[in-house]
Every structure is written in C-alpha cells, then in structure tokens.
Amino acid sequence: MSAPSLEFRDATVGYGSRTVVRAVDLEVRSGEFVGLVGPNGAGKSTLLRAVTGGADVLGGDIVCGSSVLRLPERERAQLIGVVPQSQPSVFAFTARAFVEMGRHPHLGRLASLGPDDHAVVDEVMERTDTARLAAERIDELSGGDLQRLTLAQALAQQPRVLLLDEPTSHLDLNHALQVLDLVRSLADAGMAVLGVFHDLGIAARYADRVSIVADGRLTPSAPPAEALTSRVISDVFGVRAVVRTDPVTGSVAVTPVLRGDDLASAGSRGTVGLVCGSGTGIALMRVLMRAGYDVAAGALNRGDVDQAVAEALGARHVALPPFGEIDVEAEEAVRRAYADARCVVVCPTPFGRSNLPNLRAAIGSGRPLVLVGDMTAERDFSGGEATRLWDEAFALGATHVLSESDVPATVVAYDGEEA
Amino acid sequence: MTPSADRRRAALTLAGLAAALVLAMLAGVALGAVPLSAEEVVGAVSRALTGHGSTLADAVVIDLRLPRVLLAALVGASLALAGVLYQALFKNPLADPYVLGVSSGAGLGATLAITVFGTSYAARAVGVPIGAFAGAVGTMLLVVRLASRRGRLDPTSLLLAGIAISYTLSALTSFVLVFDRQSMTSVVFWMMGGLANRSWGHVVLLTAMLAAGSVVPALYSRELDLMLLGDERAGQLGVPVERFKILALGAASLVVAGAVSVSGLIGFVGLMMPHMVRLVVGPRHRLLLPASVLAGAIALVLADLLARTVLAPVEIPVGIVTALAGGPFFIWLLVRKERVR
Numbered sequence: 001m002s003a004p005s006l007e008f009r010d011a012t013v014g015y016g017s018r019t020v021v022r023a024v025d026l027e028v029r030s031g032e033f034v035g036l037v038g039p040n041g042a043g044k045s046t047l048l049r050a051v052t053g054g055a056d057v058l059g060g061d062i063v064c065g066s067s068v069l070r071l072p073e074r075e076r077a078q079l080i081g082v083v084p085q086s087q088p089s090v091f092a093f094t095a096r097a098f099v100e101m102g103r104h105p106h107l108g109r110l111a112s113l114g115p116d117d118h119a120v121v122d123e124v125m126e127r128t129d130t131a132r133l134a135a136e137r138i139d140e141l142s143g144g145d146l147q148r149l150t151l152a153q154a155l156a157q158q159p160r161v162l163l164l165d166e167p168t169s170h171l172d173l174n175h176a177l178q179v180l181d182l183v184r185s186l187a188d189a190g191m192a193v194l195g196v197f198h199d200l201g202i203a204a205r206y207a208d209r210v211s212i213v214a215d216g217r218l219t220p221s222a223p224p225a226e227a228l229t230s231r232v233i234s235d236v237f238g239v240r241a242v243v244r245t246d247p248v249t250g251s252v253a254v255t256p257v258l259r260g261d262d263l264a265s266a267g268s269r270g271t272v273g274l275v276c277g278s279g280t281g282i283a284l285m286r287v288l289m290r291a292g293y294d295v296a297a298g299a300l301n302r303g304d305v306d307q308a309v310a311e312a313l314g315a316r317h318v319a320l321p322p323f324g325e326i327d328v329e330a331e332e333a334v335r336r337a338y339a340d341a342r343c344v345v346v347c348p349t350p351f352g353r354s355n356l357p358n359l360r361a362a363i364g365s366g367r368p369l370v371l372v373g374d375m376t377a378e379r380d381f382s383g384g385e386a387t388r389l390w391d392e393a394f395a396l397g398a399t400h401v402l403s404e405s406d407v408p409a410t411v412v413a414y415d416g417e418e419a
Numbered sequence: 420m421t422p423s424a425d426r427r428r429a430a431l432t433l434a435g436l437a438a439a440l441v442l443a444m445l446a447g448v449a450l451g452a453v454p455l456s457a458e459e460v461v462g463a464v465s466r467a468l469t470g471h472g473s474t475l476a477d478a479v480v481i482d483l484r485l486p487r488v489l490l491a492a493l494v495g496a497s498l499a500l501a502g503v504l505y506q507a508l509f510k511n512p513l514a515d516p517y518v519l520g521v522s523s524g525a526g527l528g529a530t531l532a533i534t535v536f537g538t539s540y541a542a543r544a545v546g547v548p549i550g551a552f553a554g555a556v557g558t559m560l561l562v563v564r565l566a567s568r569r570g571r572l573d574p575t576s577l578l579l580a581g582i583a584i585s586y587t588l589s590a591l592t593s594f595v596l597v598f599d600r601q602s603m604t605s606v607v608f609w610m611m612g613g614l615a616n617r618s619w620g621h622v623v624l625l626t627a628m629l630a631a632g633s634v635v636p637a638l639y640s641r642e643l644d645l646m647l648l649g650d651e652r653a654g655q656l657g658v659p660v661e662r663f664k665i666l667a668l669g670a671a672s673l674v675v676a677g678a679v680s681v682s683g684l685i686g687f688v689g690l691m692m693p694h695m696v697r698l699v700v701g702p703r704h705r706l707l708l709p710a711s712v713l714a715g716a717i718a719l720v721l722a723d724l725l726a727r728t729v730l731a732p733v734e735i736p737v738g739i740v741t742a743l744a745g746g747p748f749f750i751w752l753l754v755r756k757e758r759v760r
Contacts (some may be wrong), residue, residue, distance in 0.1 A: 054651045077657030084652065090512070090649045091702040101645055105657035109638060112705075191658070 004053065004079065005029040005162045006192050008218075010060035013043070013050040019058060020046040024218045026211060028194045029031070030160070033187040034221055035207030036196045037228075039237055042213040044196040052082055056291045064161055077105035081159030083167050087265045095149050096134040099125055102156025124155040127182055129175065143170035143392035151179060155186075162186065164195035168202065180206050204228055212236055224252045230312050234260060242308045257312050258286055259357045267294040271316075272411055273337065273344030273367065274298065275358045280304040280347035283404055289313055291408065296337040298358040299326045326357040334358060338365035343414040345407055346393070348373035351386035359389050369398035370410050429706045432449075432699075436713035440492065443720040447488035448480055455480065459730045486619050491723040491737070492716035494614070494682045495692070497632070499715025499716060503708055504636060504671040504687030507643040508664055511574045512697075513752060515689035516675040519580060520562050520585035521555045522686070525672075525679035527588045527595070528554020530606055531642040534599045544620060548628065551676035558584060559668055590659040609683040611736040614723050628677030633712075635670040639663065640704035647702060685738040687745020688715055694752070 006028045014020040020043040028034045036044045049055040052063055053073075064079055071079075081102075089098075102124075103117045113121070118138040125131040128148045138146060147170045154162065164183065168176035184206050187193045197203040203210050204224035211221035211293050214236045221227070230243045245255035269292040274281045276297055285295050297317035300307035300322060310317045314366065317338055326334070334357070338344050342408060344362040351359060354418045362369060375390040394400070401410055425505050449455045455463075455476055463480035498516060505514040505521075516522045532550030533543070562584050566576035592610065597602045636643065639714045645653040654660045678685070692715040694705065719737065722744075726737040 049651070052651075052655045054654070073654055073659045074657040077655065080655075082655040084655070087649065089648070090510075092697075093644070093647075093702055097644075097701075097703060101641075101648070101656060104641055104645060107641070153656075 004027075004065040004160055005032075006080070006194060007063045008047070008060070009063060011050070011057055011062050012059035013046055013055050014058050015046075015055055017058075019216065020055070021213060021218060022216055023060070026218060026221060028192045029162070031187060031190050031191050032209070033184060033193040033195065033207050035203035035224075036194065036209045036213055036218075037198075037200055037203050037210060038213035043216065044213045045165050045214065047193065048165050048196060049084075051080060051163060052076065071294070074105050077157055077159075079159055080161045080163065081154035081157040082163045083147075083151050083165060085165050085169065086143065086150045088143070088146065092137045092139050094134065095123070095130060095136050095138055095141065095145075096121070098138050098149055099130070099152045101155055102153040105157060120158065121152075121156055124152045128152040128155070129178060143177060144172060147171060148175065148179065151182075155389045159191070161192045161194070164193065166196055166198060169198070176202075200233070200254040201229055201246075204254070205246075205249055221405070225365075228252050228254060234312075240312045240314070242305075242312045244308060257282075257309055262290045263313065265292040266290075266314075268292045269415060270294065271296055271337075271341040272339035273362060273365065274315075274347060275344065275349065276300075276306045276347040276364050277304055277349040277355055277358075279305045280349040280404075281285070282309050284345065284407055285309055285313055285315055286295060286349065287408055288411070289315065293411070296334075296341055298334045298338070298361065299330050299355075301354075323354075325354055331357040331361050335361035336363045338362055338367060341365070341367055342371055343368040343411060345370045346372060347404065348379070350379045350381055352381040353383075353385075356382050356385055356389070359386065359393075363389060363393055363396065368414055369393050369396070370407060371398050371400050372404055372407060373402065423588060429700075432706065433709055433713065436710055436717070440713055440717050443717045443724075444488050444492060446486045447491065447720045447724050450724060451479075451484060452732060453479060465743075476517040486622050487614050487617055487723070488720055489622050490617050490625065490681060491614055491719045493622065493629055494678045494685060495688055495715035495717070495719025495722075496712045497625065497629050497678040497715075498689040498719070499683060499711045500629070500633065500636065500708070501671040501675045501678075501733040502715075503704070503711050504643070504667050504694045505689070506693055507646050507704065508667055509572065509574065509577055510647055510649065511577060512694060513574075513578055513690065513749070514581075515687065515693075516555075516671070516678075517585070517684065517686035518690060518749075519581035520558050520583075520588060521581075521672065521675050522679055522684050523550035523588040523592070524554040524558025524561075525676045526554065526610055526684055527592045528552070528557075528676075530592045530595055530602075530610075533602050533606060538564055544624060547685070548624065548676055548680045551680045552672060554588075555676045555679070556669070558588065559672055578587055611683060611738050613734075613736040613738070614682055615727075615734055617681060625677045625681050628680075629674055632674035632677070633672045635666050636704070636708055639667070643667070643704040643708075644702070683736075683738060685719070685748040686742050687749065688741055690716055691745055691748050692718055 008024040008026040011024045012019055012022040020090050038044050044054045050057050051068055057069055068076060085127060099121050101115055103113055130148050130152050133145055151167060168179055171179060183193055207224060209221040210224045210227040212219040228243060230241055233239055233241045239256045240258045242255045242257060244253055266289045271294040271297045272288050279299060280295060288295055295315040297310040297315045299318040299320055300310060301320045301322055303322040307319060318333050338361055344365060344367050346362060371393060375387050380386040400411055401407060445457060445460060448460045450455060459476050460480055463477040466477060467481045502515040505519060506512055528550035529547045532546040535548040562580045565580040566572055596606055629740045642658050645656050645658050650660050693711040696711045696714050697707055700710050723737045726735045726740045
C-alpha cells in the first residue's frame with residue numbers, strides 16, 4: 001500500500017444543518033506539511049474535526065485511502081492521528097498511561113501493551129521531551145506539558161496522517177520550536193501533516209503550502225510566499241502588514257503594522273508630507289494615519305523598510321527600484337504630492353545624493369516645513385548639499401522640533417491651512 | 420513505575436480486597452440474633468456442601484444468613500460496577516445509579532411488574548427483573564435527553580435531571596401503590612432497600628444478571644479509560660463511541676435492574692465506592708473495575724451487618740444505613756469540588 005494522502009474532495013463541513021466551510025478541495029500528500037490559517041471562527045478547526053467525525057461532512061467526501069466517513073474508528077485511528085486543542089483533565093492518569101492510550105488502535109481486545117508498544121511509547125515521549133514527566137499526574141500538569149503529551153499520544157498511534165490544531169498555543173518558545181521541528185521532520189520522513197495555526201509566521205516557516213480559511217471558503221493552497229501577501233492579510237484579517245523574507249530564517253515573515261480599522265478615518269484631516277527613509281518614517285506614518293491624516297512619503301526605494309510600510313498602509317509614495325535614482329520626473333511627482341499636503345515633515349533620515357531630491361521637492365512644494373532633529377555631519381552624505389538645503393528651509397521659516405514625538409502636536413497647528 | 424511493579428501492586432490490591440470480603444462475609448454470617456463461631460459457620464457450609472446432617476445452627480446459616488450475606492455482596496458489587504460505568508461514560512465523578520434516577524426508574528418498573536403480574540414466585544423471578552430493566556433503560560434515556568443541549572451533555576444538568584426524575588418516579592411508584600394496597604406493605608419495605616427474607620432464588624437471579632452485566636466492562640476496560648478523555652478524543656483514538664455507550668449503558672442498566680429487583684433502592688454505594696477506590700488505585704479501569712466491585716461488596720455486607728445488629732432485634736433497612744453514610748459523603752464531594760475550582 002502506498003502511503004495514503006489526505007484529500008478533501010469538494011467537501012462541505014459543518015454541524016447538523018449549519019454549513020461552516022463549503023466546497024473544500026485540498027490534498028495533503030505523504031511527506032507534505034500543509035498549514036491552515038484564517039481568522040477566529042472561520043472554520044479551521046471544523047475542517048480538521050470533520051476528518052475524525054467531530055464535525056459533519058455535509059457534502060463531498062474526505063478520503064484517506066478510502067472515504068474516512070466509512071472507515072471504522074479503529075482503522076481510522078491507525079491511519080490518522082489528531083492533536084486537538086488540549087483540555088485540562090480531571091482524571092488522574094499518569095502521563096505515561098495517557099500516552100499509552102495512543103496504542104489502543106493497535107492492541108487486541110484483551111491484549112495489554114507488549115515490548116514493542118512500550119518501545120513506541122518510550123520513543124515518542126523522548127521525542128516530545130515528555131519522558132521525564134512519565135510518573136506525573138496529568139491533572140496536575142501545565143497546559144504546555146499536556147499539549148506535548150497529547151502530541152506524544154497521537155504519535156503513539158504511529159499514524160500516516162497527522163492533524164494538528166494549534167499545537168503550539170500553550171508552548172514556550174523553546175518547546176514550540178522543538179515541537180514544530182519534530183513535526184517537520186515527521187513530514188520529511190513521509191507523514192502527511194495538516195496543521196491549523198494562528199501564527200502566520202510559524203505557518204510560513206514550517207509548512208510547504210498554506211491555505212486560508214475565510215468567509216466559509218478555503219483558498220487553493222500555495223507556497224507561503226505566494227499565499228501570504230500583504231493584500232491577502234489585509235483582506236482576510238483586516239490587518240495592514242509588512243510581508244517580507246526574514247533574513248534569518250529565509251521564510252516569509254509577517255509584521256502587522258496597523259489594523260484596518262485604525263485606518264478608517266485616514267485622510268479625513270488632509271495630507272501630511274513626509275521626507276523619510278531607512279525606517280525614520282515608520283512611527284510617524286502609523287501615528288499620523290491613525291490620527292486621520294493621509295501621508296505622502298516621497299520617493300522610496302523598494303527594499304527600504306519605509307517603502308514597505310508605506311505600501312502596507314497605502315501611503316502615497318513613488319516606489320523606485322532598489323538603489324534606483326530619483327530622476328527629474330519622479331522629483332516632480334514628489335513635489336506635486338507634497339504641494340497637496342498641509343505641511344511637510346522632514347524626518348531624521350540621512351541624506352545622500354540619491355534621496356536629496358525628496359528634500360529639494362519638499363522645499364519646492366512651498367508648504368510649511370517641520371524639521372526634526374539637526375542636520376549633522378553624520379547625516380549628510382551628500383557633500384554638503386543637504387546641509388545647504390536644510391539652511392535654506394530654515395531661512396524660509398521652517399519649524400524646528402527636537403524629536404518625532406513632537407511632530408503630531410506641531411502638525412495639528414497646520415490643520416486649518418488649506419493646501 | 421515499571422509495568423511489572425504496577426502489575427504486582429494491582430494483584431496485591433485485589434488479593435487484599437478479596438481477603439477482606441471473605442472476612443466481612445464470615446462476620447456477616449456469624450453475627451446476628453444468635454451469634455455463631457467461625458467454626459460453626461465453616462462447619463455448616465461444609466456439611467451443606469457434602470449433604471451431611473443439619474443442626475438448628477446449620478439451618479440459620481444456610482437458609483437465612485448465607486443467602487442474605489451473599490446477596491448483600493452481590494448487590495454492593497452490582498451498584499459499584501454501575502457507578503464506575505456511569506462515572507466513566509459521563510466523565511462525571513458524581514454519577515451513580517441512585518443520583519441519576521436509574522434506581523428509581525428500575526423501582527417503578529419493578530413495582531408495575533408486581534402490580535400487573537402479582538406476587539407469585541414465577542412472576543417475581545421473571546417479571547420484576549424485566550420490569551426493572553425496562554425502567555432503568557427508559558430512565559437513563561430520559562435523563563440523558565433532558566441534560567443534553569445540542570448534543571452536549573452538561574454534567575450539572577445531568578445530576579439535576581437525575582435527581583428531579585428520581586423524585587418524580589418515586590412519587591409515581593407511591594401513586595401506583597395507592598391503587599394496589601395488597602402489595603403496598605411489602606413493596607414499600609422493599610423500596611426502602613432491604614435484604615431481609617431473601618432466598619437462594621434471589622442469589623441465583625442476581626448472580627446471573629451481574630455476570631451478564633460484567634461481560635462488557637471486563638472486555639472493554641481500555642475503552643472506558645479512553646472515554647474519560649471525552650467522546651471526541653475517544654473516537655479519534657479508535658473507540659466507536661456511540662456503539663460503545665449503548666453497550667456499556669446497557670450493561671449498567673442490567674446490573675442496576677438486578678440490584679433493585681432483589682433489594683430495592685440502596686443509594687450511594689455506587690457513588691462512594693468507585694470514588695474512594697479511584698483515590699487509591701488511580702483511574703485505570705483494568706484495576707479500578709474489579710477493585711470497586713470488591714469494595715462495593717464489602718461495603719454492603721458491612722452496612723447490612725450494621726443494619727440488623729445495631730438496634731437488634733429491630734432491623735433497619737440497609738438503604739437507610741447507606742444513605743446516612745452517603746448523603747454527607749456526597750455533600751463533602753460537592754464542597755470539595757467547589758473549593759478546587
């Protein structure tokens with residue numbers, strides 16, 4: 001028998017007559033780890049529970065070798081292991097006895113655990129770092145310990161398919177990584193793994209493919225970098241996030257910036273121009289847009305973190321290729337954007353030849369200027385040109401503030417100004 | 420603990436309980452209105468087995484005390500077995516046949532059988548157990564139905580529904596008796612939970628019902644362990660939950676019906692014994708089941724001994740003794756649970 005995969009075929013799942021997720025098509029092949037993500041209550045857990053009868057399959061089918069709906073419980077438990085969201089136990093089984101229960105589907109009616117069964121239990125307790133808990137009572141253990149014991153119990157079934165429902169929700173960082181590394185290695189060894197995750201970063205880092213459950217539907221699964229874009233995250237979770245490749249892990253990392261609701265009034269108080277770059281504009285973009293302003297962030301290079309945030313928040317800016325220059329055309333576009341603003345704030349970003357046009361456009365816009373910090377030699381990489389423009393701005397009557405935290409109060413003063 | 424040490428401890432526990440049961444039964448037979456020595460008791464039993472002679476003391480032992488003591492042991496064992504099953508299936512350490520109303524249901528069924536079929540020996544031997552079984556099953560279904568909300572069984576509702584149904588059915592039983600004054604006295608005394616004037620016929624009947632009811636729990640002790648993890652989890656680990664529940668509840672109803680048929684309503688044994696045994700041997704049914712059964716037998720033999728000796732020659736129905744001990748125990752459990760939360 002070839003290693004079976006788990007396959008949802010046009011499956012509609014729910015409870016009784018209530019549909020939760022409809023028309024699901026998803027295949028998890030042997031050796032694959034698929035992550036399910038989505039907002040609370042979207043039906044991720046319902047999808048998992050339907051595989052083992054905890055929720056109803058109202059249409060279509062779920063297949064693991066044969067239809068799971070017609071599989072006797074015992075055979076199903078030999079094929080499919082589940083790690084549900086753990087619940088505290090009131091009964092005082094020892095941790096070892098608890099894990100041994102996972103051998104149930106492999107034992108004959110009156111048989112007790114043989115040497116092979118004990119070897120399996122030893123191994124899974126070792127791999128889940130629970131061997132030292134063996135004699136403890138499960139009603140006295142922490143949620144994290146119980147969660148790892150539940151994984152050990154599921155692994156003691158020696159399943160071909162593993163279903164995980166938030167398997168790291170109670171775990172500390174160390175144990176979470178340990179459990180996920182273990183699950184990853186099980187998948188690499190041929191297990192088919194389907195896991196529900198709240199943490200998008202974890203799903204992206206460990207899963208081969210990710211599928212999103214939202215609005216009663218499941219999106220076709222795709223590699224994390226394709227499935228988790230800032231647009232999808234904004235649509236599904238209502239959160240504006242920067243999605244980039246984490247330089248350390250090499251996997252997709254999702255950094256939430258603001259909730260969509262926080263931006264509901266953005267623009268109602270007009271626009272504020274920002275001369276920024278290298279992360280100097282992030283805090284102000286968040287504060288100003290939450291306070292009801294739109295932001296014009298000038299010309300920014302892709303790869304610059306300010307550009308990523310401006311894109312995530314929908315702030316107006318001219319996006320340049322990495323290391324691209326601001327040409328005359330781009331500078332004119334920036335100047336016109338700044339000219340629509342009530343004022344333009346110059347953030348304490350360093351200036352070189354490449355981003356100097358932003359500062360020139362700010363001065364050229366004719367709008368009131370707010371200069372943050374001082375222009376020092378450490379900031380001026382333009383051979384003195386930036387310092388000259390800075391002095392010119394002062395000469396034109398720019399306001400000077402010491403730090404970014406002073407900016408909002410200063411900006412309010414220009415609320416009455418018509419652009 | 421290593422598996423072999425585990426097994427040795429289990430064997431020791433069961434051997435100790437079995438020895439205690441033998442001693443309790445010996446005391447039960449020896450003590451009474453006419454005190455007998457251990458030799459007299461053993462002699463009477465061996466003479467009866469070999470078919471030799473019969474003194475007056477032998478008649479007391481063989482015809483009166485021995486069936487009574489055996490019956491007490493069987494009833495205690497049956498109630499404890501049912502208690503273990505209910506507590507596992509409902510994941511509720513406070514469940515027992517009395518609290519769930521199943522005993523009252525069996526009592527009503529048995530009473531109806533008596534009023535319909537009369538008090539002839541054949542009617543009592545066949546009609547009463549069948550009526551009691553039907554009453555027990557019907558009550559169980561009703562209580563579970565009442566306590567379920569959208570397929571979920573709420574533990575508190577289960578106890579409340581059980582107690583409410585229990586009172587209703589007891590009232591119905593009394594109501595039925597108003598129309599059947601002939602059986603009233605005997606039925607009322609039987610309902611209070613008594614073991615007086617029982618014969619070997621009762622012993623045979625209950626032995627058969629307990630044996631039949633023990634098959635499922637003996638074969639499925641692992642499933643009972645898994646049921647404690649919750650229905651859904653038990654299913655994920657390979658238990659055909661719905662079918663297993665029917666089997667196990669059927670077995671529990673059978674032994675409750677047997678116990679009620681011969682001795683009426685005896686409360687709290689099914690609650691107390693499994694609970695106390697679990698504190699000592701842990702929750703695994705492979706040991707919990709036989710240990711609880713033995714403990715239940717010991718408890719009821721001793722309770723019956725108390726019932727007929729404390730105020731001798733006046734005899735108290737044994738159900739009153741168990742209720743006097745069990746009521747406060749139940750309250751203690753409730754209070755303790757409250758404090759843990």
